[in-house]
Amino acid sequence: MRFLPIFLDLRSGPVALVGGGDLVRAKLRLLLAAGARIRWYATDGDNVVTGIDAADAESIEHGEGDPLSADLSGVIAVLCAGAGDLGAAMSARAKALGLPVNVMDDLAHSTFIFPAIVDRGDVVVAIGTGGASPVVARRIRERIEAVLPARIGDLARFIGGFRKSIHGRIAEFPLRRRFWERIVDGPIGALVLAGRSDEAEAALNNIADPSGFAGAQAGRAEGRVTLVGAGPGDPDLLTVKALRALQDADIIFYDELVSHDVLDRARRDAARVPVGRRVGKPGIGQEAINQLLIKAAKTGQRVVRLKGGDPFIFGRGGEEIEALRDAGIAYSVIPGITAGLGAAAESEVPLTFRGEALRITFLTAHKAKDAEAVDWSALTDEKMTVVVYMGMTAAPAIRAGLLAAGRSPQTPVGVFARATRPDSQAVTGALEQLPDLVDAIDGGPAILIIGDVVAHSAAWRQANLDSMLSSFQVAAE
Known part of the structure; x- marks a missing residue:
């Protein structure tokens, strides 16, 4: 984030506007819409503006003389639009005075945009x-314009009018926030958005017990835990329900494999506690995680247990809900895109394919002893796709088990590392090459996919193309 978004009170002092033509007039109208007082230095001598009312006209002061030598005392910002070469010189002067400056379409001479x-x-x-x-x-703005209610500003103003009185009646911050969420998401908010603010005000005034309305139990908000699947890493793959849970959370207990980009979608003031571990590194243990979830919920907090992929696919989500159920804690589960599906989609591996792959097996193999415990004889069907989680370390044992059970050494396999993330990597080859393929990637986490469907992947096609080009080059030499 190069530029920090801020909201500037343009009523706190005049803004110096330098420039001429249509560009400066467009900027002038924008400033007037924000209630600015403007000192305008028209570089082309034409300071006529049409289409503004008398009140706005009174907010414009026409600066005299050269803006490079004009008195800028009291000015809170300098803007240049249609100012030509004067923009750079004006920028230097503003910076020397410690004033924020924007030169239209000139990042090098702007301190804000x-x-x-x-x-x-x-x-x-x-x-x-x-x-x-x-x-x-602008394209993003168009999409937001399309979904944002026209009276959403009225709703914000409505709530602002009641904030002080509700603050005095609900002392506990989480409960107070929950009260306003019920207002915004419920019938009262709907009345405001429908233009019926008087009815909404009457309905809110009729709430005799705001704490009870917010869902208090013995003066404290009821806590609950939501197990949320974070998906394989790309934050755009989060479900709408997952995003809503992250925005509502008071505290988030997250796995090591959850990406920073996903965590950035959470509410800014939510507490964040790492509880996961990577293979080969110590963690706090599942029982300790269970107790943290229970303790946080019992204090009235809305807890999110954020897990990479899907909570119920090698995520120990089942163990956690059993612990929550035994402790009498309310809970819910929001599924996520498991890493195997994310890797397959990104690399164009159809895990099933008519007439070619009719079954899928998902398994995990942290270590060689895990792979040795697998009944590989059940996985030799050529029309079965095998998806292995956490199988990098056990790759030699996985290869040995499948080959010993009778799977062909030439069975296509793929290693898909950090799937859906910006640094994702995919390598493909034959089953007999599996350990070498794992060595070829730049670290995990990685998904192994074994089966003929891998030959449909983009990585497989690219590898074959590279091989053909290499053969042509050798032949030419």
Whole structure:
């Protein structure tokens, strides 16, 4: 994040606006919409603006003389639009005075930039791309405009009018936040969004017990635990329900394999506690994790147990809900895209294929002894795809087990590391090469996929293409 998004009170002092033509007039109208007082230095001598009312016109002061030598005392920011070469010189002066400055379409001489804006009165959404692509920002704005209720600003203003009184009636912050969530998501919020604020105000005033309305038990909010599947790493693969749970959480206990990008989708002020472990590294243990979940829920917190992939596929989610059930803690489960499916989709591996792959087996093999305990004779069917989690260390034992059971050494296999993440990597080959394929990747976590369907993958096709090109080159030489 190169630019920190902030909201500047333009009523706190004049803004110096330098430039001419349509560009400066567009910027002037934007500033007026935010209630700014503007000192405008029209570089082309034309300071006529059409289409504004008298009140806005009174907010514009026409600066006289050269802006490079003008008195800028009291000015809170400097903006240049359609100012030509004067923009760079004005930027240098503003920086020397410690004033924030924006020169339109000139990042090098700007200390702040203008985002694309969705304006709903008291609700303002700013979208920025660091100045790299205003078109992308506008496209995002269009999508937000399409889903954001027209009266969402009215709802924010409505809540603002009651915040102080409700604060005095509900002392506990988590319970107070839950009260407002019920207002926003319930019938009262719907009345405001429908333009019936008077009815909404009457309904809110009729709530005799705000704490009870928020769901208090003995003066304390009821805690609960939500097991959330974080998916294989790409935050865009989170479900809508998962995002909502992350935004509602008071505390998040997360696995080591959960990506930072996924954690960034959580509420900013939610506590975050790492509890997972990687293979070969010590962890706090499953029983300790269970007790942390129970303790947090008993204090009235909304707890998210964030697990890589899906909670019920090699994620010990079943053990955790049994512990929660025995302790009388309310819980729910939000599934996630398991790593095997994420790897298959990213690399175009159809785990099933008509007439070719009719069955799938998911298994885990942390260590060689885990692989030795597998009944490989049940996995020799050529029409079965085998998906192995955490199988990097045990790759030699996995190969040995399958070959000894009768699976062909030429069975296509793939190693798919860090699937769906920016640094994902895929290598493919034959079963007899499996340990070498694992060695070829730059670290895990990785999914192993074994079966003829791997030959349909993008990595397999690319490897064959590279081999053909290499053969042509040798022949040419």
